[in-house]
Amino acid sequence: MSIRTRLLLLVLAVWLPAAAGFGALAWSTYQREVAGAREAMANFGRSLRLVIEAELDQRAAAARTLAGSQAVRDADLARFHQEASAALVGTRTWALLATPTEQLANTLRPVGSPPLRRAPQAPWLQEGTAVFFAPVGPAAQKPVITVLAAVRADDGGPTRFNVGVVFEPALLQDLVDAHARGWVGLVSVVNERQLVMSRSRDPEKWLGQRASDRVLPPLVARRSDFVASTTLDGVRSLTFVSSPTHQGWAVLVSLPQAMLDASARRLTLQACAAAAGLLAIGLLAAWLGSRRIVRPVLALRDAAVELGRDAVPAALATGVTEADQVSLALHEAGRRAQEATQLLESRVAQAVQQAEQAQARLLDAQKHEAIGRLTGGLAHDFNNLLQTIRTGLQVLDRGTHEPPQRRVLEAALRATGKAAELVRHMLAFGRTQPAQARPVDLHDFMLKGQELMAKAVEGRARLHAHIDVGLPPVMADPTQLELALLNLVFNARDAMPAGGDIQIRARLATDDEVPPGPPGRFVCVQVADTGAGMDAATLQRVFEPYFTTKPVGAGSGLGLAQVQSFAREAGGEVRVHSVLGQGSRISLTLPVADVPAPVADTVAPPLPVAALHVLVVEDDPLVASVVVSALEGAGHRCVAVGSADEAVLVLSGEQRFDVVFTDVAMPGRLNGMQLAALCRGHRPPVPVVVASGYTTEALVDGVQMLRKPYGTDELLAALQAAVTGP
Structure with missing residues (x-):
């Protein structure tokens, strides 16, 4: 017989029947407690219902008595006021005499006061009595409850008046508070419209509010019942709904579900504690029985230790089926582990190398993909700018013939070319298009690019530019040149978080600035800032792709790498001079073009079309x-x-x-x-x-x-x- 079988038979034989018995006992006890709580709620609700019904009947009797008085039949308002005041003294109530539209008399007001309009939705009784709740009484100007009685004409004609006995909800609230003293749950009284008239908790807050939806079915059906509900203040409860009085009023008695759950938890803990005690006894018995099989287990432990030392443990014969099977499995595992270790070690180096290469390719691809998506989206906005310039140029051309205005048009045409080149540059950066070198006049180039560069540093630095007079054109891709200058301006701006000056200077290169290689003339373009500068360690790595000292998300580390790549492809070079705390100066050396820069195109006249x-x-x-x-x-x-x-x-x-x-x-x-x-x-x-x-x-x-x-x-x-x- 296996170890598991022996232990389970021993423990389960003691514990399972007892645990089931304790659970059944706890459930039975809980059901009795719940039944007792429901009975107490029902008795409490019925008794309070009788009190409320008696109170309303008392007010209805007073209303009927006043309705039968001779003063009402004679419509003697002064005598009605006197008789009603005397009859209701000390009762915390007052009386009124009303027509369908007005209160002719109200004992809260002096005799002879002008009539008041009746409360909105106040009923007009043709016979009998009724109870009406008004959120704001016309005379009291606060919530009131009115018991109305109809006054028929002496000759049996239509109803002439309604007599009302009026009282504040606080009167009912005092009855509820007195009756509910010591009750741990919630007590509410609702009228025939299921509106709360009094409540044992926060009565002023919920007065006149409609009762919870869960208690409405028994109220509408005019029957008593227990429902699981949530009180208006959000407490999950078991609620007893009393059968309504003949006036349609009912009593709601709620007991928080948490109290019932607490009882269930208490009984469950008691059952669990008893079951745990029996389980402890069973485990103790199992431990005593396991002493007979200690040696096979210890032998397995020693075999596992050998396996952990990368040794092959020997197969055991202990006489216990499970122990022998585990020992054989450990022996086979040790043997296979030795074989797998040799194969794994031979492939680890290769796998690590392949993973590093794949990771590097993935990161590079992700960066280029992100750049491509960004430039594609920005191309749309730049083309809108280009369209504005070009269309505006052609609109002005229709009525322009004087040379000064023609120069304006030519400048606008150059702006069109600049914008087109900028869009091509953005798309080329995302898709790595080849450079297209041509002569570039730096005077014209800086004039066209000054606005874009000024926007790049707007509000953060001051931009200054100086191009030597008569400076020859350089041979370079204008799009790549603009990107290089923008990268240098961005770096200068970011090096001055508190602001500063950025100087752009273009002049002929000196002999020591000419790059090694074939002789020729060169132009030096310098971008200097008054920022923090760079230390020696940063200067050594400044041209490395993806190297940046900016925070994560503030820079890609491609700026100076692009500048260096552009300079070398154009046949020049780039140098960095920086002193920590004194700013930086980047010198971009480019070859002089052999031919002059091209002149901007002129504007073609528009084609005539039919009016549309x-x-x-x-x-x-x-x-x-x-x-x-x-x-x-x-x-x-x-x-x-x-x-x-x-x-x-x-x-x-x-x-x-x-x-x-x-x-x-x-x-x-x-x-x-x-x-x-x-x-x-x-x-x-x-x-x-x-x-x-x-x-x-x-x-x-x-x-x-x-x-x-x-x-x-x-x-x-x-x-x-x-x-x-x-």
């Missing part, structure tokens, strides 16, 4: 303003909206449009492509032309797309083609 009614959908106000101006200057009528959602509303109105011109990426529920699909399904269909600087949306069939930046001529031709068809 155009709905322009563009969320960028700058782009929208210049596009509308360009179209109106060409003779078209335009309506501009800021989103596709607004466009749908306009199209559903009375205006009719020849064509819709919309951007793709916009805020709101719909984008430009979805708007185009809706326009194709419009009755009648509306032609659509879409524009985008960067999008991954699929183009709707039959819809022409313009890529930003587009020219005014392109736009006019596209609109005309969309209206007239191919």
